Amino acid sequence: MAKVIYEKRDQIAYITLNRPEVHNAIDTETDELLFEAWTDFRDDPDVRIAILTGSGDKTFCAGADLKSHVGQWLDAGPELGRSLLEKGFAGRITRGLHRTPKPIIAALNGWVIGGGIELALACDIRIASEHANFGFFHMRRGMHFADGGIVRLVNTVGVGIAMELELMGEPIDAQRAKEVHLVNRVVPQSDLMATAEDIAAKILRNPRAAVESAKQTILEVIGRPLDDQLRLECLYGYSTMGNTEIVERQQEFLERRDADRVTTSSEGH
DSSP states (O other): OOEEEEEEEEEEEEEOOOOGGTTTTTTHHHHHHHHHHHHHHHHHHOOOOOEEEESSSSSSEOOOHHHHHHHHHHOTTTTTHHTTTTOOSTTTTTSSSTTTTSSSEEEEOOOTTTTTHHHHSSSEEEEEEEEOOEOOGGGGOOOOOOSSSSHHHHHHHHHHHHHHHHOOOOEEEEEHHHHTTSEEEOOOOOGGGHHHHHHHHHHHSSSHHHOOOOOOOOOHHSOOOOOHHHHHHHHHHHTTTTHHHHHHHHHHHHOOOOOOOOOOOTTOO
């Protein structure tokens, strides 16, 4: 049985963690399979969006499979961190392949634990099943995030909430996760993949150059001083204006023949 299922349909890459018997934990083989999937997703010009999920309806991902990871951690010295700088976790999507401009949607179908939270945070949009829970149990074992989890948690929920979640080591449910902006939406389990695909379809209707530039801009401005943020937004935003697809879309709008035109009583944009 393949530990990672990788499929491509209608410009969408579907990546499924497929180890339900161990709560979709990521061992070294799964990590390499994810690396292959993320690399192909990044390089294939025919796919524009990825949807990541886990097999079954109980667990999205329980993080690293400690049977294959703990040994190397215990036997290593301080050089371990340096050796892992470009490798990250879950196929390097948390660090190493994290700058792919293509959007990634996480469909969180159950428990999201430890490194599974880091993996979810490495995605751009997170949709949670109403039954999802987020377990910060790693703190109880004397570990804290090291593969982008703290950085992205602070950027996503703010310092105060990040302190609460990471230091206490307590689980939170899907509704609490939505309240603190850890996830974008909470939906019934039966609607999870349909919701992810609907979001993907709405992204796909937009010009690729604009979508990818917007994602890159958002990632570039995080944490920078305001003036730097404004300069980067200007440079990225206007750099797409000569793209042929965008020029055509602009012409369609000006001639009032764009298929998805939104109007108001005053004929707004």
